[in-house]
Amino acid sequence: MSAHSTCPRPGCGAPESVSHLFWECSAAVDLWATAGHLQFPDLPARGVLNEQFVLYGVSQLRFTKEEFERYWLTVAAIKDAIWTSRNLLVRRYRQTPPVAVLQMAAAFIKAARGRPRHSHKEESSVPHPEEGTGASRSSHQRYILLDLDRAIFYFLWGSKWERLRREVVKKTKEKGGKGVPDFQIFLGSRYTSLHLRSALGPSSIPKCQAMARFWMGSYLRKLKLIPVDNRSPVSFKLPPAYAFIKNFLQFFKLEHEGCQVLKNHRALISAVQERNTVSPVRGLALGESTTVWRNVNHPALPNRLRDLSWLAAHEVLPVRTVMHSRGMSAHSTCPRPGCGAPESVSHLFWECSAAVDLWATAGHLQFPDLPARGVLNEQFVLYGVSQLRFTKEEFERYWLTVAAIKDAIWTSRNLLVRRYRQTPPVAVLQMAAAFIKAARGRPRHSHKEESSVPHPEEGTGASR
Template sequence: MAAIMVVASAQNTRLVQKGLIHPDQACAVPGRRITDSLVLIRDTICYARDRNIRLVVLNLDFEKAFDRLSHQYLFEVLRKVGLPDRRAILNLERAVFYFIWGSKWERVRREVLKKPKEKGGKGVPDLPLFLGARFTALHLALATSPSRNPKTTAFTRFWMGSFLRRKKFLPIDLRVPVSFNLPLFYAFIPTFLKRFNLEQEELQVLTKHRLLISCVQGREPVSSVRGLAIGEPSQVWRNVNHPALPNRLRDLSWMVAHEVLPVRSVMHSRGLLQSATCPRPGCGAPESVRHLLWECSAAVDQWAIAGSLQFPYLPAGEVLTAQLMLYGVGLSPNSKKDFTRIWLTLAATKDATWTSRNLLVGRHMQIPPVAVIRMAAATVREAVAAGGGP
């Protein structure tokens, strides 16, 4: 079995083997050619014949040396030739999330980020799910589907026979030997199916990796949004990923909906700040996401200025509520046809408010509400010019 794994690994690295081992190289001795070994054997035989020395030439099949090879030793050999170990996936996934957040502070659980965008996630690839689905579907298809290589099918059915019979994927035939215990590399399959709750799926699903991934992602619940009724969060995540919003505004709206914008109350709850008080002069309330964008006196002044004269995209007489401003829900039926313009304007205003707050905290710069509104208007014009709005 180990020899077959070595052969399979050799097939996967055949494109780089010429750079690792010279075609004329003998065994693992660099610089020694096969012809040199043949000359040594010839000279040894001639030496024994000339001196009437009894000599036996024994030809050994060195592939047999791998039949009793330790799996751990084999994995160590694979690591030495450049194939990653089992921790490579964890290290790669950790690097992906460090890149997304820009630091080791992960504000949202990784399971949420792996959800589809329409369910409150970011669509980050789930490496264990993707690779596990490919591995499981490949070997189950080899064992249960007609193949042009009967040896591969027989080998796979032997090692997975007991598992396939328990799942009733193969009929019980006492004339065909099977292994009662799954080997190390096939023991992963039952663990994978149990982890992602795929044990009851049909064979037609288990042999196609795309169906496996779709099945797991389809069962993911929609991320909830605080203060909204059932069904409304789906509309929120559609608004967050609205095509009219630039990427910056989408990310801001996503963090607002998850309430993970790094305001002082969020950082204080994670032990990163000693105080959660709003940095605005004269405001002693805790700085939450809702407080920053809606309840703070600076935010109240900004939304009061953001009228129809400043923003013609905000309909006159429209009652602006916190849910409409934060999530884009609760718009009156008469204004739904102008939702794209309204939502782009609201998102740009929130971005300008967040920028002015960061200038206050980082550089102690007081930005008047009129300047904040002008920043938002410039963002709207840039988005419209880039084709993001009507």
């Protein structure tokens, strides 16, 4: 889950362990040295403050119950602030100075002492790692969005094993994603466009527009969205409700956009999505990757075949090399009898002896729309990419036939692995032919058609 174990603090090359994070790191050493009794009256003395006490609250000295409570709360709050600042550095590349970290800890201690003991209303869930345990509880809505996001991806993948990063899945389909909505962008753009429309556009309620221009006036003048007028008073400090708009525009680099874009939430979402890069496909140039994602989402394919093609293009189809690399399979060997090669996506659909025999058996009598031998190569089978030119109707017929045969190969492979049932090539081709017939008889863009990435135990070709 990480390329290396090095501490993310600048200039620190040691492995980042728990003890290193809270005690050994130079940033932690400076922080504990900066924290004094003026700012933290309940901080233990230097003789008490050692690694064991910081990590576990264990000391050779004896304390009264009240002393230990005060000491342990202070140390735990500072540890929490260290963890939060570390997450801000890793996730958002924000360097937090030691003074700000200690202020965060002091604010948390003050809030913790003011809360009632054992309150049933107190939140008691493990927070998202991006926020840290010391994040403001005013961001309760953010926790709801994170929980909702997590539930959507658990449903999408059918398990807690997410085979691709969420940023990739949230990309548009033309760029290799699944178009899963990003709630932060969607709700943030709605909120931002609503208030900017109130401040900049013609309003039927002049008082609302005047109030919005007063509170956001200095920021709107900075963006050159309204002219400077010394006769109109403005606030030079944004209130929290409007500070969110500034942070949103800065984070997604939207401050240079025009007035018409900022007032339209769909235009804001499009501006963010257009900056996403196209997901690369291994072995292909960037321009060819765009063609692959267009082929993956071709309207001639049913959703089941689109899912299979999408997983295969990202190389996250749960074949044994993928499962073995994640510690979910004892070995990576192909399950076909007599084949000892590693089972990758290309091996499954093209290189395996069972796949070679299948493509050789499939002829024009059974599949009139199967491409000729010169066209049928590995790149066309896996991605629909070829050096030859086809008409739109020809490519639709070729690509549907190839995708249906791949789906039948994947189904027969799952029957062999899960149920130990060997499927002869003739039965596999009959399965593909029946699926092609059903796919051609279906209406295009049917709303009743299922459209989800399947569970890895079932596979995209398994019976729904």
